[in-house]
Amino acid sequence: MKVVPLASSSSGNAYVVETEGSAVLVDCGICYKQLKDIAVDAVLITHSHSDHISGLKTLLKHRDIPVYANVMTAEAVAHECGIDDSAFVCFENGQEFKVGAFTVAAFSVPHDTSDPVGYLFKADGETYFHGTDIGTPLDSIGLKFAEATIATLESNHDPVMLRQSGRPPYLIQRIAGPRGHLSNDQACDLVRRFASPRLKKLFLAHLSHQCNSQHVAICCMREALQEIGRTDIELEVAG
Secondary structure (H helix, E strand, C coil): CEEEEEEEECCEEEEEEEECCEEEEECCCCCHHHCCCCCCCEEECCCCCHHHHCCHHHHHHHCCCCEEEEHHHHHHHHHHHCCCHHHEEEECCCCCEEECCEEEEEEECCCCCCCCEEEEEEECCEEEEEECCCCCCCHHHHHHHCCCCEEEEECCECHHHHHCCCCCHHHHHHHHCCCCCCEHHHHHHHHHHHCCCCCCEEEEECCCCCCCCHHHHHHHHHHHHHHCCCCCCEEEECC
């Protein structure tokens, strides 16, 4: 299995997940020019915020492919993007479904939108965990992370940089709140507690341009991996 992060920030999010004979797009928050040379069988949507769906309507004008989402997300995305309901294949959170060669299951995450999810993809004896836009590192999410051989995990902000960012107090509270975004420390804590011996590659995702840096996020996670004796895990910033 291969994961290619095309974009991962507050400006836009899109990831290609590939296995032999199948490729899917997780979220579509980028312009079609970045996707026109990439063949995918379907799009899976995590939630309805614009940085995850802004390119979806244009993509569907050029490609006749299904869009997978749970019912509440499908309704929100259809309204937000002006897409017909018939474009969506709806699933229930927690129930496995097939997309090409993948077996997929969605799991609930805490974020400030309608029924947001992360995904577990299984194929070729590997499991890919996709978890971005997570307000709280719940044990239920950690148990899904524990299944991963490859993982994408949000590491959005450094708490000190967030407080000193000059952003309005309400926005700081929203980002740091229980339905906002994971900090570097929260991401590290989840990895310390739930990384399994199977995990071989970890992408740090959705880094804030103003309230984080690749260096800070990577150093924080490397220290956490050293603490649990897992310096063998390949670490990379997504996007």
